[in-house]
Amino acid sequence: MSLMAALCVNMVTVNMLLSVFFLSGVSAQCGSITPAALFIDAPKEMEALSGSCLLIPCIFRAKDGTQFDSSREIYGVWIKNDPRFSNKDNVIFNSSQSVNSYKMQMTGNLREQNCTTLFSDLDKSKTNKYFFRIESEHFRATACDDPLQITVRDSPWSPRINISGEAKEKKSVTISCSAFTSCPHSPPQLTWNLQQNSHSQIEKNTDGTFTSKIQQSITLSDSHDGFNISCSATYPVDEGKPGKTKETQQTLSVTYAPKETSASISPSGLVSAGSWVNLTCSSRANPPISSFSWFLKTKDGSMKVAEGQFYTVNMTNMTESYYCEATNILGHNRSSWIHLKNEESFPLSTILAVTVSVVIVLIFLPLCVCRLKRKNPTQQQTQNQTGEEEEIHYGDIKFSDRRAAPSSVSEQDSGQQQETVYARIQVSKAESSSEQSAEGLQDLYAQVNKK
Structure with missing residues (x-):
């Protein structure tokens, strides 16, 4: 038993020594002076867009x-996956070399301990854990305890809409739309439906990252309530490909007192005495209406008679006038007067007077029209009367060619038979043959025989 116990103790001792040896080796590989001799202040995790930069x-x-x-x-080095500098396959960038496996640029001044780096040509294969290292003549160390996790995504980030201030009627608020900007050298383009051609600004966050933002200040009214704000962010990508766009929408909620309050009657028009009439009050507000009130017009002024959106009235009087009032936590608003009338509100004498007047008009209107026609004869009759006074003469007209052969009847006989009057006229005649003259005109004589 003592032998077995001794063997167990020896095995535990060997395991502890091996553990210390290997742990010391890893630490030694991480920093040439002492483990964790270098630290960086940078985000623990960052996201980038495929085709863009970070x-x-x-x-x-x-x-x-x-x-x-x-x-x-001083030279800056970036290592992926494994902090050991001895593994050259993991060294993706070294500022001392002109050619590197990853496209990176040290934009910070290392002499001022600024290791800011621009990482370009990103794709999803570059999602990994990265370590930063410093190489100089007397100082070589890797920030083993400060790894940076970079995740490359294909889809862009959704923009954020923010409303600062109280969203209340007649209050001024500032509305902004912002989008994460992984690469300020190639920021997203922000557009929205509040203002055309808005110019975006790039702001630096407390952790060193950047945000693009557009904003506008407006004075709110009830018309803005329910307005849908739409904002989109378009991220440019490499190789001239179309940008990647993401859109966000948010509905604006503006609080305001009741507006457009109105009262309606059912049934409308004249109603019989003693019948029931339904009154309805309508209005709009945000927050919603908390109460409706009905008021009756009296000789002493308005008197509150009921509460509620609906009110039923028994028509006992000839005429009654009402209005309603809508109220919420921000104020109240009243409708215009509505007037109720029953059939008895029109006396019988008034109805008879109107009827007699209509009958008189229908009887005397045709008589007046007939008298006007007799006094004013028509134009045709006037022309007929004038025509009877004129003397009408009749005569025979004969047309002959001046160049025709003389008549076989002697001039003496002709003179005895009738008196001949000649008149010279010119008539334009169309050419019918080539023998006719160019002018195409002939002199004709008209012979008029007077009876």
Whole structure:
């Protein structure tokens, strides 16, 4: 038994020594001076868009008590997956080299302990854990305790809509739309339906990341209640491909006092005395109406007679006038007067007077029309009377060609038979043959025989 116990103790001792050995080896690989001799201030996790770039904000510092000479030549190194610098396959970027496996650029000034880096040409295969390392003449260390997890995604981020201030009628608020900007060198384009051609601004967050934002200040009214704000962010990508767009919508809720209050009657028109009439009050408000009240017009002024959106009235009087009032926590609003009348509100004498007047008009109107026709004869009759006074003469008209052969009847006989009058006229005649003259005109004579 003592032998077995001794063997067990020896095995435990060997395991402990092996554990210490291997742990010391990892630490030694992580930093050449001491483990965790370098620290960086950077986000623990970052997201990037495939086809775009990522700006990594980074500030490094050496372990307290460690000398770091910033006047010496300094190089920055990024390692993926495994912090061991000895594994050259994991070293993706070294600022001392002109060619690297990943497209990265050290934009920060290492002499000022700024290790900010621009990571370009990202795709989903570059989703990994990354470590930063410093290489100089007397200081070589990796920030083993500060890994950076980078996740590359295909879909863009949804923009965020924010409303600052009280969303109440007649109050001024500032509405903004913002989108995460992984790469300020290629920011997203923000557009919305509040204002055309809005110019976005890039703001730096407390953790060193960036946000693009557009905003507008407006004075609210009841018409803005229920308005749907739409904002979209379009992220540019490499290789001239179409940008990736994501949209966000938010409905604006504006509180206001009651408006457009109205009262309606059912049935409408004249009603019989003693019948029931239904009154309805309508209004709009945000928050909703909390109470409706009905008021009756009296000789002493308005008198509250009921509460509720609906009110039923028994028509006992000839005429009655009502209005309703709508109320919520922000105020109240009243309708115009509505007037109820029953059939007895029109006396019999009034009805008879109207009937007699209509009958008189129907009887005397045709008589007046007939008298007007007799006094004003028609135009045709006037023309007929005028025509009878004129003397009408009749005559025979004969047309002959001046160049025709003389008649066989002697001039003497002709003179005895009738008196001949000649008149010269010109008539335009169409050409019928080539023998006719170019002018195509002939002189004709008209012979008129007077009876």
